[in-house]
Amino acid sequence: MMHYLLISKDGNVQFSHYFTHSSPSSHSTTEARVIAKCMSADRDACHFLEDGPHTLVFRWFGPCMFVVAADQSENELMIYEFLSLYVNALHKYFGKFSEKHILLNIERLHMVLEEMVVAGELLEPSIRNALSPIQMLDTISSR
Numbered sequence: 001m002m003h004y005l006l007i008s009k010d011g012n013v014q015f016s017h018y019f020t021h022s023s024p025s026s027h028s029t030t031e032a033r034v035i036a037k038c039m040s041a042d043r044d045a046c047h048f049l050e051d052g053p054h055t056l057v058f059r060w061f062g063p064c065m066f067v068v069a070a071d072q073s074e075n076e077l078m079i080y081e082f083l084s085l086y087v088n089a090l091h092k093y094f095g096k097f098s099e100k101h102i103l104l105n106i107e108r109l110h111m112v113l114e115e116m117v118v119a120g121e122l123l124e125p126s127i128r129n130a131l132s133p134i135q136m137l138d139t140i141s142s143r
Contacts, residue, residue: 001019001020001070001071001074001119001120001121002019002068002069002070002074002079002082002117002120002121002122003018003019003020003022003054003069003070003071003120004016004017004018004019004020004022004030004068004069005017005019005066005067005068005086005113006031006034006035006066006067006068007064007065007066007067007102007109008035008038008039008064008065008067009063009064009065009099009102010063011035011036011039012035013031013032013035014064014099014102014103015102015106015109016031017109017110017113019117019119019120020119020120033051034051034056034067034069035065035067037049037051037056038056038058038065038067039065041058043060047059047080048076048080050072051069053071053072054069054070054071054072055069055070055071055072055074055076055079056068056069057069057070057076057079057080057083058083059080059083059084061083061087062098062099063099064099064102066083066086066087068082068083070120078122082116082122085116085125085127086112086113086116088127089112089116089127089130089131090109090112092127092131093108093112093131093134093135094108108134111134111137112130112131112134115129115130115131115133115134116130
């Protein structure tokens with residue numbers, strides 16, 4: 001089960017989405033600790049780190065680092081590939097996804113993620129199926 005996804009640029013969290021309940025007051029300390037831990041790892045080294053009861057799986061896409069905290073029993077390679085799937089979905093939705101989309105369209109990032117992951121489990125691996133309801137919403141709202 002995935003617990004949260006973070007997107008960081010230059011060590012600053014630009015986007016966070018929590019799949020499981022946790023105290024909002026602890027989010028900023030958790031995020032700072034996790035980002036610092038991932039940033040300290042060699043960029044060419046293994047992208048799986050232990051963090052208490054979770055395994056951190058992180059991947060760089062351009063200047064942005066995507067981090068998922070998952071149960072230690074979760075398949076790390078599946079999470080690693082999920083990050084690529086999520087970025088590909090964002091590329092397809094935005095045309096060419098860049099860090100400016102994180103700041104200007106944060107609600108769309110949440111919507112795409114919520115179409116793909118429910119309660120921390122990947123339920124929709126099809127980019128087309130995940131984007132379809134969001135694109136319908138865009139069509140309706142543009143009228």
